[in-house]
Amino acid sequence: MIALVDCNNFYVSCERVFNPRLEGKPVGILSNNDGCIIARSEEIKKLGVAMGTPYFKIPDLIKRHNIQILSSNYALYGSMSRRVMQVLGRFTPTMEVYSIDECFLDLSGFSQNLSAFGNMIAKTVNQGTGIPVSIGIGPTKTLAKLANKLAKKGIAGKGQVLDWTTLKNVNAILEQFPVNDVWGISSGWGTRLTKLGIANTLALKQADPKWVKQHFGVVLERIVREINGTPCIPLELIAPPRKQILTSRSFGERLTELDDLRAAVSVFSARSAEKLRRLNLCTQSICVFIHTSPFDLTKPGYNNAVTITFDKPSDDSGKLIQCALTGLERIYKPGYRYQRAGVLLPELLPAGVRQLSLFSDEPEENLKPGRRMATIDGINRRYGRHTIRYASDKLSQKWQMRQNQKSQAYTTDWAALPIVKVV
Template sequence: MPVYALVDANNFYVSCERVFRPDLEGLPVGVLSNNDGCFVSRSAELKALGVKMGQPFFETRDLVRRHKVHVFSSNYALYGDMSSRVVACLHGFTPSLEVYSIDESFLDLTGIGGPLPAYAADIRARVKRWTGIPTCVGIGPTKTLAKLANHAAKKALLDPSGVCDLSDPAVRARVLPQVPVADVWGVGRRNAVRLSQLGVTTAADLRDLDPRLARQALTVIGERLVQELRGLSCLSLDRMPSPRRSVAVTRSFGQPVTEWDTMRQAVASHAARAAEKLRAEGMVAEALHVFVRTSRYRPGPACNDSVTVGLQPASADGFVLIAAAANAARRIWRDGVPFSKAGVILTGLRPADRVQADLLDTTDRAKAARLMAAVDAVNSALGRNTLVSAATLGHGWRMRQNNRSPSYTTRLADLPVARA
């Protein structure tokens, strides 16, 4: 029988901040989304104050001030690097691992000798000791049960150890009735409403549902969930990430953008960053999508517009994408409208070595590729944005990041200093 474990970091973004600010342990801490908009990570203390996931920051200003909440702007360079360190630590416990998200990984523990809860406790202890990140571990004979066990570990449905093992059917019989069906991996609130019409309100109810009814309600995914909750593994580890279907770079503005030059700079910067991501994966794009929008919270004229243009031949050249994005944005630009957000999305991705050449193309593509490789090499060695296109210069559109912490692990200037 297979054995899976799901290792999930607790309040991951907050935990990353606390690694370098241990004085924040036990205090209410929150991390905001891009542009300091909404809460995307909350400490247990902040949750206890009633702040919800996704709640806009402006709605909580009085509460934040009254309870002296420590609020951070998102620092994704730090969080991504800390995630890589956690995954590197987990690789020491199994050769078979699936990185499910920035703060979650599935481990194949099939064949591990000894008590599994003790092994999971060792995982938690080593990750905490090596990275400073607290985790919970859920164990089960299927990925769905491992995910549910992790939920039980976080909620301390059985005990406060941070580990829950659902390999034993008797233990599952105690836990599944306590878990709302909406909290089962793959269900969600909308499908939970549909299942409630069938009398299914808990994970135990879903386990006991006729698989044919589950298929009718939730397609084949529902039938698969029923089997997984019964202990029959239907989902294997995905060791190789699926190839990207698109690359998106979107940002909210620090202040409304009403000038075309500022919008052009923002869109150019997004296109350049998207092209950089493409080249890092050896891909090119066949189409480019640009959107602009106004804030739904601001009175006045509203606009939510977009345009898609083809790229012939497919490209990851930053200069080509910058020009295409600027031309596309100009087509949907409206003078005097206070835009709050813009984005560039690249689609139709394919490997760079599978591009169909254009007989009418007069550009020296090999020379352009060498230029992009040189730019990437410089930026890799000396830091991102050391070399940039002049079209991206300008800061009037930049996001608000008033409370961003240092990039402790990715910038030499931000390395923490220990003093005796």
């Protein structure tokens, strides 16, 4: 048996843990640069605010209903996610972290009442982190997902835990469940299935797997078998190795000056290098790109990218910044209003297997930047992320994202810890 644990309204729930005043109120979280609403509380959903609604379009509604709007705070959500997963890890060692707020748990071999066990998991997560979760349990990943959706809809009655195998009227429920809502089914497949007379999940369950394989391929065939209770999609217990690292942002305002872009590219390069070192990887090349807004048709548009290859693989922030800035200068053209820039590390290698340069007569030079970087990382870990940084970061602040309503990094920054006053 497999459980899918899904955090309820995850971003909003993270904010509520540290700001209980948001409890019971309609809350919306904005995308980068405070553009659109990308996470919603139940209360704001009930007001009819759709996913992706542009923030600037609903000022009256916000005022009328006292809607609480926040910028996204990914440092907080990432850290809360790690806490939730840590608590879940106490219940079974066999788990797949599926996304920032979802996790599959392997419950095979657990003989007790799984609904009760699920309730205990949900209670423990809530107690330990403050995050409410829903849990769907089933014999396959697809059915665990489905049970989770039903639990959220309140099919299970009270509580947020549903064990698929305890349901009596399975076929009647599947008949009400649109194929589009089944895990792994794209809207394209949904439309095609509906045209072929398979509009609900019961019809899909009863479809001939061989016919499905012939017309849609092996992926949908597996889904059909999973709906019928045969496990075909295994848990991915080991995350696949990272193929590339991308660090890119839209700017808070359009940029025209080279120095503004330099600052942005410098920060992106340094962050990418930090990530490399954390993952114990290095890179053979760095790609820099800049572009104007693709939607701004009234102004001339421009986009370009360049890849710089190193003589030997590196994870050194200084080296990455230096090469990225050289690349930037090659592609930068004055007279444009730039909207976005980014840095991509397209080919990653394990840090241990770096090839030394043929022309270097001093192999030890390879080790020195490693020690320097480890020291900088150590200091930044201990005293805060920006304690030591490259001067090029400071050329300009103009590129920073608009995040006017961001809460504090309560769990990742000593200076932002919530303060309790006893009077």
